[in-house]
């Protein structure tokens with residue numbers, strides 16, 4: 001606990017730990033409201049959310065750790081959470097448990113007990129537990145475990161302050177708590193004692209971890225702990241002793257010590273729950289189970305899932321269109337207003353009106369789409385349905401050598417690849433994880449949405465808009481899965497680890513959680529518009545005006561000629577022949593593709609700038625959409641048709657992950673090989689698929 005010089009205000013640092021879906025984030029949001037800072041994507045850690053609040057004269061810092069099932073070294077999430085607790089030494093750890101699944105959630109609690117950290121158990125979802133007919137005797141449970149227990153209902157803000165009060169009490173009480181300790185049976189306990197003797201003889205090591213916990217981890221042969229210990233003096237001796245004990249247990253019980261220990265923990269838990277929990281009446285058939293008989297039906301499940309997603313896209317288009325037109329109109333007015341402040345010929349006017357307002361505006365128009373889509377996605381996620389889609393895909397995914405579990409990060413990729421790649425940390429098998437990580441960028445993220453909405457709006461009738469969008473997303477999923485299959489089959493060969501899927505019960509999501517989610521997402525988008533995209537627009541404007549050429553007033557096509565001779569024009573024209581097989585001839589689009597590496601929205605903002613600067617802009621084509629519709633080739637035929645627009649969208653969907661994604665793949669895979677691979681294979685794949693779509697479409701007479 002930190003204390004300022006005059007002792008007036010004290011800081012209490014609380015870490016929230018718990019299984020996924022236990023309600024940590026809801027508690028975190030309740031406690032901190034908007035006083036939080038979310039790790040900003042590029043560079044900063046995404047996995048840790050920190051928030052602040054002031055209560056009863058204390059300053060609280062609250063940290064939302066990743067959801068975990070235990071403290072083993074099997075998944076990165078668990079290692080991250082464990083390291084945080086062991087190394088940062090928060091003043092209090094609040095373990096958030098789903099009280100309606102108490103036994104399963106208790107496994108982590110037991111491990112935290114052993115870690116001997118200052119612990120509070122929040123038995124959250126007390127409402128659900130009650131509905132199930134569970135009566136929890138918290139005094140009893142508290143006595144059995146030796147830690148304070150608070151029953152909470154996070155969604156209704158029940159007992160949030162009790163958590164803080166308990167934390168204050170825990171921090172202020174000087175008494176050493178009496179913890180109950182799990183007995184692992186005579187033989188195991190004896191080996192724990194023996195290893196502890198060795199630990200005591202190595203003070204430098206004893207300072208790092210609680211001795212009993214360390215002894216248990218060494219018997220379990222925990223890879224991370226062994227690594228840390230082996231670097232210390234006296235470490236070798238200790239590891240040797242622990243290795244002997246571990247081998248002895250294995251020989252004795254014909255079973256891994258890790259399994260032995262886990263069994264005993266479950267034994268303790270089931271005993272404790274028997275003591276402290278009574279069932280009021282016979283458990284009724286859960287509502288969740290009933291819904292699942294339909295939604296997870298072997299025949300109907302997948303079609304229902306697809307139909308639902310299809311409806312979502314239709315709805316998103318329909319609901320956002322009026323807002324979009326409104327914002328578009330506002331930007332046109334803004335451009336005219338600002339433009340009238342300058343003389344018509346001044347370069348400053350052109351830079352601001354065409355470069356900045358035209359470019360950034362063309363991206364901001366899509367804010368309503370983004371917000372509405374994210375709102376619905378967070379509804380599906382919070383309700384528990386998204387986790388089920390992974391279950392639906394599980395059987396299929398197994399056939400291609402992956403887990404259904406890999407499907408969840410892929411779905412998260414619809415929002416943004418960065419958190420999706422972070423989410424692969426929950427996948428235990430390293431090869432599974434890499435394959436999933438490399439498949440994620442094919443999922444269509446929010447930044448690509450403006451590209452589709454622009455092209456679909458310009459070249460497809462309104463009643464088809466949702467369908468086209470749906471197809472594009474499906475192509476993304478299909479290519480992503482194909483990629484993962486390819487990787488698992490040829491580059492990352494190995495058996496699939498067995499895994500039991502967890503199905504969280506259905507819940508009605510709270511407005512607050514969804515709004516916070518949408519706000520975070522939308523805020524990142526706005527932030528990007530004000531930084532990366534703005535910079536992209538300014539650079540594009542200069543590229544489209546340099547080298548400087550003296551105007552030829554008498555030439556009516558002067559603007560077009562000038563633009564084509566600029567650096568941007570030269571760049572675009574150099575690239576474009578590659579895209580001719582895909583039916584794409586617009587050099588401005590080529591420039592956009594290059595810019596899109598920095599952020600995919602830049603594809604759109606570049607078109608916005610270049611069309612505003614060039615012939616198509618101004619009064620003749622007030623919106624970028626109509627500029628695209630009216631764009632002509634040299635021979636006077638239209639530059640785009642529905643089929644080539646589709647090819648443009650498919651290429652945008654699949655090519656190159658943005659620069660932040662490349663950076664995070666580099667960080668998460670810990671090598672340059674995989675991000676480099678991702679860059680190359682996405683470009684190749686995108687080109688091939690776009691060409692196939694265009695050529696096949698033409699053969700079918702659609703062009």
Ligand code: GDP
Nearest residue numbers: 020021022023024025026125153154155382510
């Ligand atoms: P996390 O994964 O631990 O961060 O869990 P979340 O905070 O995201 O919560 C998962 C889901 O459970 C969300 O849909 C919440 O609205 C819901 N939830 C959280 N706390 C409660 C509760 O006390 N009662 C009920 N019925 N639902 C809750």
Ligand code: MG
Nearest residue numbers: 024025026067
């Ligand atoms: Mg959470």
